[in-house]
Amino acid sequence: MKQCNILAVDDNKSVLSALDLLLSSRCKKFKALHSPNQLLYELQNQTYHLVLLDMNFTAGINTGNEGLYWLQRILEYDAEMGVVMITAYGDIELAVQAVRLGALDFIPKPWDNNKLLNTIESACKLSVTRKTASANNPVKANLTSEAPLPTFQTDCPSAAWQRIMEVIKKVAGTDANVLITGENGTGKELVAREIHRLSARSNKVMVSVDMGAISETLFESELFGHKKGAFTDAQADRTGKIEAANQGTLFLDEIGNLSSAMQAKLLTVLQNRAVTRLGENTPMPVDVRLICATNCNLQSMVANGSFREDLLYRINTIQIEIPSLRNRLEDIPVLATFFLEKYKSRYDKPSLRIADDVMARLQAHSWPGNIRELQHSIEKAVILCDGNLIRSNDFIFHKESPTMTFGDAGGTLEDMERKLIADAIERHSGNYTMVATQLGITRQTLYNKIKRYGL
Template identity: 45%
Template sequence: MNSYKVVNGLCGGNVKQDGVILIVDDDEDILVAGKLLLKRHFSSVQICNQPENIPRLLSEQKFDAILLDMNFGPGESSGAQGYLWLEKILEIDPQAVVIMITAHGGVDVAVDAMKLGATDFIAKPWQNEKVVATLSSAVQLGRTRTEAKVLRNTNKMLAEVSGANSGQTLLGNSTAMKTVFSLIERTAPTDANVLILGENGTGKELIAREIHAQSLRSNKVFMSVDLGSLSESLFESELFGHKKGAFTGAKEDRVGRLQAANGGSLFLDEIGNLPLHLQAKLLTVLEQRMVTPIGANLAVPIDVRVITATNVSKQDLSLESKFRQDLLFRLNTVEIDLPPLRKRCNDIEVIANHYIKLYAKKYQKSDKSLSASALAAIESYPWPGNVRALRHAIERAIILSQGHELEPIDFQLDPTPNQAGDVVAPAPISLSNNAVDNDDLNLDRLEKSAIKQALQKHHYNISHAAKDLGLTRAALYRRMEKHGF
């Protein structure tokens, strides 16, 4: 035992560091000597003389480092038992830091153990200073591994959260949407930059998220930045980051969005609103694939896929006075044009049914469906706010509806939307053929007669009749209900 006695005042005296150590050896002298030595330097030291107890001990506590003998039992020298228990420990805890204890002549065996996952080895008889130094390094390594695992799990969770869409999804069977889906499918597996064009509310961010979800970066972060909401003064700080003291109010280092999205996808919404002088700075970063935080001297390499979107028309983007063409060429390797909802009316029913189920569940309502008149009303409405407006209208209808079917009145549609498909005053229709008495000026009867004549003229084709009357389909359905058609 004299070879393992504790020397007073080693490595800074009695100063301890946080660390939980486990010593596994069948030699009681080594266990006692090791515990006497290490408890002066670490917060907790446990000993075990029977390796069969290792699984139980690992289930009861997390050890920062494990000292494991290579051989158990008289005459053993092959190291086979050490290999066996090293393997079992790493099966239970792949992050475990294991230091092998070996006889002086068994260094080659210990080296083989390191190839199997051991962190280091200590030869017997040991030197106290070396044991403490080795264990101190091992404890720090264990902490680093644990922190790295937590960080990976956190990043994984953040990636999942950043990719979530809160029940929103891309829906549609129209030819236009099938084209969009095809573009996503072909583009997503590449790292090509994508520019998404479309009116407000068409679902540009959903397209960006779907591209990310189908890409090779899907397990990394999806970072979304609304450039339209960023002031010019915050643009560089938000995207590029800054160092502490770089400007008034910079009290600590800040990682920019480009660095935060490293390895993943960066979605820049409303890119068309970016001023020209800031477009130049963004172009430089994208060309060099390097970003320099404000106040820093060194540029940091970045690996991000850039997806952008704008509601600015393609014609306006082509104007040099509004948008840098060299930046546009950098962004629109692939261009996806998302059509407005009014140009894909066939998709309205499937979108509506999706959100009806979603909001009925959210507000704990019974199953609801669209009445024929309600479906006709929302299919004929121009939806100036596109899918976003339809979604909000359905949410409102679910809240207001009192029956099992949603009716047109539940949607509270604006009779005069300010976009294509505007409701206009009814066009004059001839009231010949004795539809009504020429002297009858009752408005209700005149309206009923005009509707009847238009329906008969167009063989009850609602779209054609509504157009002839100068109404939307929704307005015509409301009037048909009013007059009992």
Template identity: 50%
Template sequence: DDEDVLLAAKLLLKKHAHQVIIEKNPKKIPFLLNNDTYDVILLDMNFSKDTTSGKEGFEWLAHILEHDPSAVVIMITAFGDVEMAVRALKEGATDFVLKPWQNEKLLATISTAIKLKKSYKEVDKLKKAKKQLEEDINQPFKDIIGRSRAIQDVFNLIEKVAKTDANVLILGENGTGKELIARAIHQRSLRKDNSFISVDMGAITETLFESELFGHKKGAFTDAKEDRAGRFEIANEGTLFLDEIGNLSLPLQSKLLTVLQNRTVTRIGTNKAINIDIRLVCATNMNIHDMVQDNTFRQDLLYRINTVEIKLPPLRDRLDDIPLLAEHFIKQYAKKYRKEVKGISDDAIHKLKKYNWPGNIRELQHAIERAIIMTDDNTLDSADFLFLSPGASSGGSDVNTDNLNLDEVEKSVIQKAINIHDGNISKAAEELGLTRASLYRRLEKHGL
């Protein structure tokens, strides 16, 4: 509360710090904490006239640490109040300085505190990244399996793009393994020793978008009970994978574009911009180029995210990989369910190759899992896959392939998707690779 002391401290410290904020009124501490973050806070023990108890200092120390448990606070106390300073350390202060201070000792104390703050940040980032990775990593298999020409072309593209920092857009139907490709790009990149953070954009509500991606300060909104780093911050120096990016509304696309252009994020509840350094990989099962034409996806955002585009082939275009994939899943689920299943018959493979696999590799995985559970034999046979719908087998759909009129074919395919999903527009749109809005327009067009 002594302006002369504050100015003396500022004159000394501004030679060694990027910014020094001084304040004589402790009641402004909450405002300062809400509007910025500080590497070190120097806090006096007493503010009221003729008060020497240090009670105010302890109260404000508790308030600061409640707001930010990782805050580094150095207490300043009058000469001789060593016992009070020791109590301050026990209550969460990082260090203490006696008045009148020695300049060299004050600078040394602050320098040590800054290093401590940096280590706190690194530990906090590692903890959050570890927690996020544990939540995100749920791999159906560790490596990409396949020898077909279609998947080999994808491997070649991965090798070319992985070592660069180019943004990548992965296109493919549901179940083709888009996240697996994203992880392969990260694992072969120069950022492989840092975090790979995956975000399902389709599962994030509009209200939680900024909090999830950009983070928030404690108290920024009702449920913000602690400071939280967003996915961009956690992925700093690593790879951020935004899955189902085609599901973003236009307002959210605009917010994402701003972050990608500025390379900074601002947590909700603060005005401080945080620099980010990420490699961005996005994916969608939608026809994103058609969405640009329909004005449901921003063209400038598409330019940002698809420096390189990778198109994943559906399983029906890589049928030669079915035996390899089937063997892999058999080993995986035989072990999981403690079954003695050793392989799969040629007849079963033939049946699997005749099926159209609208759900792609994910559907094959579930088919093998179900067959493993239900079989009593050591080898899977065609009879173990009777549950596969013959209506979806190759060339056996309800679509009249003799009629090559595009409108009629489109109408038939849409009708089939609606029937399969019992009129559920969201699920039908997802399977067709369309937005709900696009599907509604087509329903109206065809009078369905």
């Protein structure tokens, strides 16, 4: 940490003050921003190794979309930048989504100082090592998930994965719209890229858009583009993502997160096969092959009215369901070996191997973050390992928060209290004021109980 420059971005000044007191004496440089609007300017003008980034900046909004949006902007500017997310509650889905997008780790509020320091220490080491590897071997260091589907996927032995590969080969040669479903981190984007690679459009671009990370106010500008002067900050013409994908493939990830208004606008474009930039009146014809992905049950969302049935029909000519990694245990050694070889080369550790007992542990882990979590875990282990053999203590696993019922709680008051608080946090999306009000306790008492139960 001593050689790290750290930038913290959080709208809560108390959080920034606490981080300042804790980190200033431990790192090379620490700076705090209370708004993300100056974030990219700061990164362009100063050298940083690690960004601590809050998930939410707008009062009353706890979706995490703002944090995910700025995470993507950071990594677009510097793919090797280390980012640790700060989240108001330990929501595993939100954390996995941030890690899937490229964050190194996450810190739940309120935090334990020792755990926070350990997390930041590991993240600093990872970030410094990445940047060093990038400087020494920029070609290898720039390998990202934007590459075509790695060959390891075709080598996975599970019957479930082999069936998926058969469907991919049949669908790729057509222009049929494809909906890819499955949990976060199962490799939905990689499947989309393999479909594109095998298609007649493979010599054209594939444009990926994370719909869950685009706020409603930026939706039209991001997807449709805009004319200079169309709105206050439109200082130049901008080509939208759909227009950029013309004659190629458009991949819309997390499409289940679209609001009703955004669904209607997207449906109009898909039906008319034309897009109109903000500030213009003339539609521009577009020819794209559409692939969408989601971890949501869109059929259930149609039933409860939160997703348009006509949009689902439009995007769902062929559906491919990707199984979770815990249901593909026989694939884990192949995947782990692939990632090990990749990062051995990247970080110049050619003699590194995984201990036999560790491979057994990898197969025993539930992997809530699926392949993405496995990939990040292997990369961290390669960086943190000091010898030639990766052992169990070189891995950092985030524990799952199992779903419990009062009948399963073990019968103690403490177990039931923990369950009650966890349910209230989930019900109110991490709004601690509402949680405390429901439970009839003060916020400080709530913080103490959250810390006590590790929530």
